[in-house]
Amino acid sequence: MPIPTHPSTSPEDLKSALAGFCTGVAVITALGPDGRPAGMAVQSFSSVSLDPPLVCFCPAHTSTTWPRIRAAGRFAVNVLAEDQRELCRRFAVSGGDKFAGTPWRPGGNGAPLLDGALATIECELTDVLDGGDHAIALGRVTSLTAHRDTGPLLYFRRAWGRLTIPRGARSGIRCVRSQGAAAS
Structure with a gap:
């Protein structure tokens, strides 16, 4: 079923907001399915449920990578660290061998686990829902590991950034923008 929108809401207005x-x-x-690794950068990753452990991400219907991930029936979420901006750029574009020069190892479910990720979350694809021009892919968590004690790579106002935590502060985290906008 299509998601209704207000007539004055354009895709660009929504992106800006x-x-x-x-x-x-x-x-x-x-x-x-061909035994080759597939991967795509997403900002749409989210926790859905703790019991049972479920996560989701939302690939565009136009993605050339999504059909390969969907056909596999299982996937891994590699949460990127603040020093993995170039890796993100590589996986944010369509085409090419995104895994060339990218160190990885197979997870328990066979999905590539990228070296240097903050965390890896292995999942079984349980459902795919319609989300307008995107799909909503729901995964049941089968394994997870936190790997590094560093900050995450963030995306804000169409640019990458990182967290800075003032020395001695327990709260008051602020986002510092970095140069270089991500591919939309």
Whole structure:
């Protein structure tokens, strides 16, 4: 069923409004049906439920990578660290061998786990829902590991950034923008 919109809401207006919402960045990976790794950068990763453990991400219907991940039936979420901006750029574009020069190892479900990720979350694809021009992919968490004690790569106002925590502060985290906008 199509999602109704207000007649004055354009895709560009929505993008501009949502640019003010800071998100983390992840790379969704899978071993495609042909045995080759597939991966795509997403900002749309989110926790859905703790019991049972469920997560989701929202790939565009126009994605050339999403059909390979969907066909695999299982995937990994690689939560990117603040020093993985170039890796994010590589996985944010269509085409090419995104895994060339990218160190990874197979997870328990076969999906590529990227070296240097803050965390890896292995999942079984349980459902795919319609979300307008995107799909909503729901995954049941089967395994997870936190790897690094560093800050996350963030996306805010169409640019990458990182967290800075003032020395001695327990709260008051602020986002510092970095140069270089991500591909839309």
